[in-house]
Amino acid sequence: MFFEWQGTQPVTLRCIDKYHETTDTVSVKLADLSESLLFEFKAGQFISLGIEIDGKMEFRAYSLSSLSGEDCLQLTIKRVDGGKVSNYIIDKLLIGDTVQALPPAGEFNCIDHPPKMHGGKQKALLISAGCGITPVFAMAKQWLSNEQGVDIEFLHIARSPQETIYFDLLETYHSVYPDFNLKLLLKNCGETLYPEGRLNTEWLQELVPDFHDRTVYLCGPSQFMLDVHHYLNELGFEMANFYQESFTPTDTKGANVSNESAQIFVPDFAKTIDANKGEALADALESAGLPLIVACRSGICGSCKCKVSKGSVSSTSHETLTPEEIEQGYVLACSSTIESDLEVQIG
Missing domain, CATH: 2.40.30.10 (Translation factors)
Structure with missing residues (x-):
């Protein structure tokens, strides 16, 4: 069951x-x-x-x-x-x-975005650093468990073997599965034979020479992902075959908040909140002690969905919302800023 x-x-x-x-x-x-x-x-x-x-x-x-x-x-x-x-x-x-x-969510997955075929076989390049290894390793396990025959290049960047998450498991997969090819690039390789260095265009070409033939899945710290995106662009990679994790919490507190006040009426709780235009709707609702779930803070998980029945907000993400919900006034509070007095329904 x-x-x-x-x-x-x-x-x-x-x-x-x-x-x-x-x-x-x-x-x-x-x-x-x-x-x-x-x-x-x-x-x-x-x-x-x-x-x-x-x-x-x-x-x-x-x-x-x-x-x-x-x-x-x-x-x-x-x-x-x-x-x-x-x-x-x-x-x-x-x-x-x-x-x-809350239920599993996220567009960054290998089911909706399978690796493309090249030479009669699906080929993937998983690139990660730090805890960004988590979702891409799950992808590798999915492909290997289903015996889909996906050719996997697994490129991970870490400080040392001791600080490499799943280190022993990665080495085991490399030795057991012919389709799993581990490439570690470490700051300090210790007693291992892994190369030392910082990922750049030269390392990318050396470690995965056929990366142009692969679908790339990337996850890691924000700057690392920006750097890798830049390297791939610089090397002429076809970015239609590129996917990256996108939940990087956005710090909205104090950003573009004006001195012009606004009021938010929440009828379900018979509560009127004083706020400022330009303030994130999630911040205003949270500060008032209302039971709003705000998890990813980057507009992708949908936990902070609420309905703006009066007034207007400016939204940067509608990631989990259907066209019908958007038409009805639903927004993601973490990625919506206040533009006027509002009436909001939570839940």
Whole structure:
């Protein structure tokens, strides 16, 4: 039997395992409370995870690193400077604790965007750095488990073998699966034979000479992804065959906020909020203590969907909204800024 998600409502899952991948990274496994139900998702997607911290439910988006069709979901989470939820999970979440979760989401996946054929075979290049390895490794596992015959070049950038997430597993895959070709580029290779260096156009061509023949899937820190995008453009790569993870939280606080005031009426809670034009709608609703889930903060997970029934906002993303929902006035609060007095419905 498969696990049934509850639409936009969070479900409760239990942590059934937790272990360190590196000194600053843990993997946690989440399962149904009572039954061994199977979880379905598209490899590369994420879930929005809710943890209660200091009496408040905090949601954040994390990529899934497990295989679809298993009886648990695995997340691999790295410590972040000032990261309230990530660091809490690493330091305090215990096996047996419960968490809240929203359904898998995300356009960055290998099901909707399969690798193209070249020479009679599908060929993929997975490029990652740091915790960005999580969704692309899930893609590799998906292809290998289905015996799809995808030729995989797996290029990962890390500081050292000890700081490479899934290091032992990557080496095992490289030795066991003929279609999985591991290319590690390290700052300090230690006692290994992996090359040392910083990824650039020269390294990309040397490590994956046939990258032009492959579909590229990229995930990592923001600047790293910008750099790789630049390298590929510079080398004349066909960018129609390029996909990258896009949830990088946008800091909207204080950005383009004017001194001109606006009011937001939320009839479901009989509440009127004082705000400023140019302010992110999510920030205004959160500051008022309203129960809005804001997980990815980059307009892709859909957790903060609400309906603007009066007034206007300026939106930079409609990622998870249907044309009908947009026509009805639904917006993503994290990527919408206030332009006038508003009436908003939450949920």
